[in-house]
Amino acid sequence: AQSVTQLGSHVSVSEGALVLLRCNYSSSVPPYLFWYVQYPNQGLQLLLKYTSAATLVKGINGFEAEFKKSETSFHLTKPSAHMSDAAEYFCAVTWSGGYQKVTFGTGTKLQVIP
Amino acid sequence: KAGVTQTPRYLIKTRGQQVTLSCSPISGHRSVSWYQQTPGQGLQFLFEYFSETQRNKGNFPGRFSGRQFSNSRSEMNVSTLELGDSALYLCASSLDVLAGGTYEQYFGPGTRLTVT
Numbered sequence: 001a002q003s004v005t006q007l008g009s010h011v012s013v014s015e016g017a018l019v020l021l022r023c024n025y026s027s028s029v030p031p032y033l034f035w036y037v038q039y040p041n042q043g044l045q046l047l048l049k050y051t052s053a054a055t056l057v058k059g060i061n062g063f064e065a066e067f068k069k070s071e072t073s074f075h076l077t078k079p080s081a082h083m084s085d086a087a088e089y090f091c092a093v094t095w096s097g098g099y100q101k102v103t104f105g106t107g108t109k110l111q112v113i114p
Numbered sequence: 115k116a117g118v119t120q121t122p123r124y125l126i127k128t129r130g131q132q133v134t135l136s137c138s139p140i141s142g143h144r145s146v147s148w149y150q151q152t153p154g155q156g157l158q159f160l161f162e163y164f165s166e167t168q169r170n171k172g173n174f175p176g177r178f179s180g181r182q183f184s185n186s187r188s189e190m191n192v193s194t195l196e197l198g199d200s201a202l203y204l205c206a207s208s209l210d211v212l213a214g215g216t217y218e219q220y221f222g223p224g225t226r227l228t229v230t
Contacts (some may be wrong), residue, residue, distance in 0.1 A: 032216065032217045034217075034218060034219075036221075041223075041226075042223055042224075043118070043204055043206075043221035043222050043223045043224050044204065044206075044219075044221040045221070046218050046219070046220070049216065049217075049218050051216045051217070090157065094217050096211070096217075101159065101162060101170040102147070102159065102217070102219060103159070104149075104156065104157040104159075105156075106156045107156060107157070
């Protein structure tokens, strides 16, 4: 079975500071990993995805994530936080053969302090 | 391309009633998944349809059902509504891997259901 753990339901950073949102996964087969962002009263938007190509994945809005198999991690980072980054972020996992049964983490709400 | 659309966006129902929510996927996407999002339980997978067949199912009671039409549009139905069914219901579509997809999902804005 696949699972995702997001450490920290709430993270606060100052504007201009590094953003680090943590995600660890459990998968018995090579995973496909995703980060999604959700703004208030909206659906989820894909930030980036790992699909077994490059381990360092760049996404939209300056975000990137690194797949580390040895640590079973897929942490999301952004060098400099912007006020507009305040939102909820979800890590998700699926696998080939899992069709579209995607397992989401519990989400991390990012607060950016001016 | 137009994104995933969901109707209605907001709905208020009374306990015991039933409700039908609609989702139109991105053109060319044949997989449609439904999720329930609540503050307490987070994002929970309801079911997934592909080519009019339910391919995956989450752990929800039989009061939750869905279907998909030949044009890939999907509906979900909740019968005998309970207060705990109040949630944001999200629909997501994806391009099948056999058609070049890589499992990412595209979400609609959701339907906010309030049960009173």
